[in-house]
Amino acid sequence: MRGTSTARRLLITGRPGSGKSTLFRRVASELERLGCRVGGISAPEVREAGRRVGFLIVDLATGERAWLARLGPGAGPRVGRYTVNVEEAGRLGAAAVERALREADVVAIDEIGPMELLIPRLREAITRAAAEAPRLLAVVHARLPRRDPELWRLLRGGSRLVEVTIENRGRLQAMAGELAGWLVGGGGCGG
Secondary structure: OOOOOOOEEEEEEEOOOOOHHHHHHHHHHHHHHOOOOEEEEEOOEEEEOOEEEEEEEEEOOOOOEEEEEEEOOOOOOEEOOEEEOHHHHHHHHHHHHHHHHHHOOEEEEEEEOHHHHOOHHHHHHHHHHHHHOOEEEEEEOOOHHHHOHHHHHHHHOOEEEEEEOOOOHHHHHHOHHHHHHHHOOOOOOOO
């Protein structure tokens, strides 16, 4: 188990549509430019004919994808209008986060939110990453501190919280290199 006394966590939060995922991708790209191996998951939305129909879960290291949640009825738990795909998303997401803990310089998770936390295997992997990852880049749902105070406590140690708004998103995106540098302690990951 890795110690967390010198852990660094860059946490990105904000309202839906504010640019959190865009900032996440830019910081991850800057980390790779610095020679860091970035692994973990993202959860991009899927649109058909301009209408959001669900979310994928994507392994950042392999590109493998599965449905995280889709519109309509299904066997899994529901978040709003979406049914969460517990089995496939749990398998892929947990494996990606666990692999990142073993192999990556930075564990990256977009996002830690209600859908992801309804999946027991993925929730366990995210909690482990929050406790053990020396460097963590994560988008966190704005209500996480109230919904899961224990996970929030783990995430807050060694963290820098960045709230993205419509007004500041351009400035923050321009700071992606600086944010990546902070996460790796001013240096790179190569070696």
